[in-house]
Amino acid sequence: MEIKKWFRPFEQLQMEQRLSILTIWIVGVGAYWFAVTSGEKRLFPPPVKVWEGLQALFNEGLVHHIASSLGLCLQATLISIVFSLVVAYLSPVPFLRPVAVALSRMRYLPLTGITFYLAIVVSNARAMQVWVLVIFMSLYFITSLLGVVKDIPQEEIDHARSLKCTRWEVLWEVVIKGRFDYVLDVLRQNLAIVWMMLVTVESILVGAGGLGVLIKNSDRFMNHGRIVALQLVILFVGLGIDLFINYVRKLLFRYSKI
Amino acid sequence: MSYESKDVILQVENLSVVYDGKTIIKDINLVEKDTQRAGKIQGQTIAFVGRSGRGKSTLFRALTGMIEPATGKVLVPDISKYNGEAHTIALKEVHEGDVGFVDQKYTLFRHKTVYQALHYAMRHAKLSEKEKKEKIDQHLAEWGLEKVRNQYPNELSGGQRQRTAILEQLLGTGTMMVLDEPFSGLDVGNIQNVKQAFELVNASHELNTLIFSSHDIELTVELADSIYVVGYPALDNGQRTNYGTVLQHFDLKKMGLAWKDELNGDHLDLIKTIKKTMLDS
Numbered sequence: 452m453e454i455k456k457w458f459r460p461f462e463q464l465q466m467e468q469r470l471s472i473l474t475i476w477i478v479g480v481g482a483y484w485f486a487v488t489s490g491e492k493r494l495f496p497p498p499v500k501v502w503e504g505l506q507a508l509f510n511e512g513l514v515h516h517i518a519s520s521l522g523l524c525l526q527a528t529l530i531s532i533v534f535s536l537v538v539a540y541l542s543p544v545p546f547l548r549p550v551a552v553a554l555s556r557m558r559y560l561p562l563t564g565i566t567f568y569l570a571i572v573v574s575n576a577r578a579m580q581v582w583v584l585v586i587f588m589s590l591y592f593i594t595s596l597l598g599v600v601k602d603i604p605q606e607e608i609d610h611a612r613s614l615k616c617t618r619w620e621v622l623w624e625v626v627i628k629g630r631f632d633y634v635l636d637v638l639r640q641n642l643a644i645v646w647m648m649l650v651t652v653e654s655i656l657v658g659a660g661g662l663g664v665l666i667k668n669s670d671r672f673m674n675h676g677r678i679v680a681l682q683l684v685i686l687f688v689g690l691g692i693d694l695f696i697n698y699v700r701k702l703l704f705r706y707s708k709i
Numbered sequence: 710m711s712y713e714s715k716d717v718i719l720q721v722e723n724l725s726v727v728y729d730g731k732t733i734i735k736d737i738n739l740v741e742k743d744t745q746r747a748g749k750i751q752g753q754t755i756a757f758v759g760r761s762g763r764g765k766s767t768l769f770r771a772l773t774g775m776i777e778p779a780t781g782k783v784l785v786p787d788i789s790k791y792n793g794e795a796h797t798i799a800l801k802e803v804h805e806g807d808v809g810f811v812d813q814k815y816t817l818f819r820h821k822t823v824y825q826a827l828h829y830a831m832r833h834a835k836l837s838e839k840e841k842k843e844k845i846d847q848h849l850a851e852w853g854l855e856k857v858r859n860q861y862p863n864e865l866s867g868g869q870r871q872r873t874a875i876l877e878q879l880l881g882t883g884t885m886m887v888l889d890e891p892f893s894g895l896d897v898g899n900i901q902n903v904k905q906a907f908e909l910v911n912a913s914h915e916l917n918t919l920i921f922s923s924h925d926i927e928l929t930v931e932l933a934d935s936i937y938v939v940g941y942p943a944l945d946n947g948q949r950t951n952y953g954t955v956l957q958h959f960d961l962k963k964m965g966l967a968w969k970d971e972l973n974g975d976h977l978d979l980i981k982t983i984k985k986t987m988l989d990s
Contacts, residue, residue, distance in 0.1 A: 610816040612775055614830050614881045615806030624829075629820050706819050706861035 496675040501683070504676030508665060508684070517688055519660040524649055524692075527584035532638065535589045539596030540627055555597055558590040577659055580652050588645050595637040599630055632704035639696045646689045662688075712962055714742040716798040718753065718918055719885065723781035725952075726767050732952040734764035734771070734939075737781070739955060741935060743798065743916060744962060752911035753918040756929045759939035760987055764953030765922045768939065769887045772920065773810045774803040786916055788883045798916070809878030809886035813893045815871050817862040823849070823873050824858040830881025844880070852876050852909060867895070868902035875906045884916040892923050900928070907932060926980050926987075927972070934967035935960055938983055940990020949990070957986050 456462045457472060464472075488497035496504070505513075542551035566583055573579045603625060611621040653663025662685050669677040700707060717740055724737040744751050757765050770776045772783055784800040785807055791798055801807075818826055827845045834841060849855045852872050857865055865873065871891070878886050891903050910917050923929045929936060938957040941949040959979060961967040966976055 604814075604816070606812045606814055606816040607819075609770075609775060609810060609812065611818070612805050613773060613808070613810035613878065615833055624818060629818060631820070704820075706863055 496679055500676030501680045502676075504669075504674060504678070504680035505684070507677060508680055511665070512660075513665070513684065516660050516662055516665050517684070520649060520653065520662045521688070521692075523580060523584070523653065523659075523661060524645065527581050527588060527649075528638070528642075528645065530581070531585045531588035531592055532634070534585070535592035535596055536634065538589075538593050539600055540622065542597055542600055543622060543626065551593060551597055554590060555594040558587075558594055560590075580659070583652050584645065584649065587648060588641065591641045591644055592637060595641060596634070599633045599637060600626055603630065632700055632707035635696055635700040635704075639693055639700075642692060642696070643689065646685070646692070650685065711747065712751070713745045714962075715745055716743050717741070717784075717800060718743045718786050718798060718916060719755070719920075720784040720800060721772070721781070722784070724768075724771060724778050724783065725780045726764075726771050726776060727779040728767075732779075733767040734954060735950075735952045736942075736954050737768065739937065739958065741918070744934065745915065746968075750912050750915055752914060752916070753935070754907065754911060754933045755918065755920045755935045755937070756933035757920070757922045757937045757939055758924070758926060758929055758983060758987060759922075759953065760990065761924075763939045763941065763990065765939050766889055768953070769810070769889050769920070769922065772803065773808040773887050774805045775810070785885055786883065788916075791916070807883050807885070809882035811874050811878055811886065811888045811891060813890040815874035815891075817870065817874055817877065819862055822859050822861055823854055823865070823869075826873065826877050827880055830877045834880075848876055848880065852906070867899045871895075871899060871903050872906050875903075875910065879910055879913070879917075884914060885918045885920065886910070888919065888921040890922050890924070892925055892928055904932065926983050930961070930966070930976050930980050930983070931972060934962050936983065938986045938990070940987060942990075956990055957983075959983070 456464065457468070484495070484498060487493065488495055488500075538551050538554060541547045565586055566579075569579055569582055569586075573582055607625050607629065608621055611625050616624060649661075650663040650666060653659070653661035654667045657664050657667070662681065666678070666681055666685075669681055719739070719741040721737050721739045725735040726733045741753060741755055744753055757768065759765050767776070771778050774783070783803040785803045787799045787801040818829070821829060824845060827848070828841065831841050831845070836844065846855075849858055854869060854872060854876070857869050857873075860869075862870060862873075875886070875888075892900055895903065907919055910919055921929075921933075936959045937955050938959075939953050940956045941951060942954050942956060943949055959982075961979075964975070964979070966979060969976070
């Protein structure tokens with residue numbers, strides 16, 4: 452095994468060597484964590500405190516809070532993906548394209564301004580949580596989905612046209628059916644932003660629970676063990692969602708090569 | 710080899726195409742007739758050669774009805790009025806879907822299996838479901854695609870993909886098919902695959918007509934029975950225009966060079982002539 456190769460850019464390594472590198476990193480980070488948290492003065496809580504924090508969170512209904520967060524995420528995702536798909540799928544219609552492009556550009560709008568106006572229109576706090584997420588998710592989804600539509604090669608459009616497809620059939624076959632697997636991929640890519648935003652949005656309505664509420668409570672008591680445990684829980688739930696969507700994509704779309 | 714030229718199967722009259730005020734092709738006129746050989750079903754193979762950027766792809770899009778010409782028209786056989794007898798071929802102006810189109814990537818629907826793609830191509834055919842299935846099964850067997858009938862394009866080899874793309878157009882459109890650089894980037898085996906597909910198409914119907922472009926002049930001379938050289942025409946002052954047109958036409962049937970198993974000295978002379986015309990344009 453040539454260790455030198457591990458430090459050479461663009462080097463292709465065997466699977467066992469890649470696994471060795473990964474193991475070294477995991478052990479190294481774990482050891483570093485133990486080492487820097489063993490003294491009196493420390494910025495980061497030791498593993499044992501994180502474990503205690505996790506147990507405390509579990510006793511306070513962590514599973515219920517995760518379910519609440521996932522429920523909110525699912526509700527907002529469903530509404531925003533339907534809205535975004537309609538906008539993106541109609542973007543090849545020249546008259547409607549400016550609307551889709553304008554909505555995509557709105558992603559530069561600050562969150563605070565939008566929540567201010569939403570607070571005037573929506574009185575229910577849960578609905579407010581959902582709509583803040585829907586608006587922001589939609590803007591990102593629309594941007595990504597417009598990219599997917601734009602990247603469809605002209606050859607695919609011409610191919611469908613040569614087979615006597617009307618323009619609406621081209622849209623159905625090439626854009627909607629032909630790129631359905633990409634929708635799940637767009638979902639995966641954007642879910643990280645959404646998941647991050649979800650925690651912030653949940654603090655709007657403390658009574659509804661959720662991981663965001665737990666973080667807010669932990670912040671208040673400066674319980675570092677709990678905060679880190681919660682961060683790890685959020686990270687792993689997010690990664691779990693990502694893995695699940697990727698699995699579903701591979702399961703449902705055999706023709707997908709992404 | 711004896712042959713007869715019968716009805717007109719392709720007529721291009723004074724065709725020009727303009728994009729955003731720029732003339733891409735202009736003054737294109739050509740006529741192709743149904744070639745008949747005794748005791749053999751003989752389709753037509755027409756080739757267009759020319760240097761890059763001379764408007765071949767634009768011409769092909771016009772031939773398939775995918776772009777509106779600025780002037781002129783393209784006439785193709787009206788299959789609905791064809792009853793199999795000679796001198797009964799009515800021509801009509803080409804519309805999207807009348808002429809098959811295969812691009813150099815052999816594009817297919819990525820979400821349809823080979824069988825689904827062929828079935829979809831035949832959706833407008835006036836046949837019962839059973840007849841469609843039988844026709845597809847028969848073609849899959851003849852074209853060596855039986856084993857991959859349930860596979861998606863990303864699961865096909867290059868040769869299988871090429872055959873599927875050509876077969877799909879054969880089943881889905883009329884008798885005419887345009888192939889834009891079908892040999893580009895193919896290895897020897899895949900070139901052989903496409904050549905076999907050409908033979909299958911040509912031998913399956915009298916009116917079947919393959920129109921292709923290629924930068925491989927030797928291969929073009931080997932396969933085509935009619936070759937058009939597209940390039941920039943010369944003005945009276947010797948300068949070249951910046952729109953493409955047909956500069957020269959070689960009827961290999963008349964020249965006695967079509968349908969030969971091997972290239973001979975006359976073919977090599979023709980190759981030289983074509984290359985010179987291309988270089989000058």
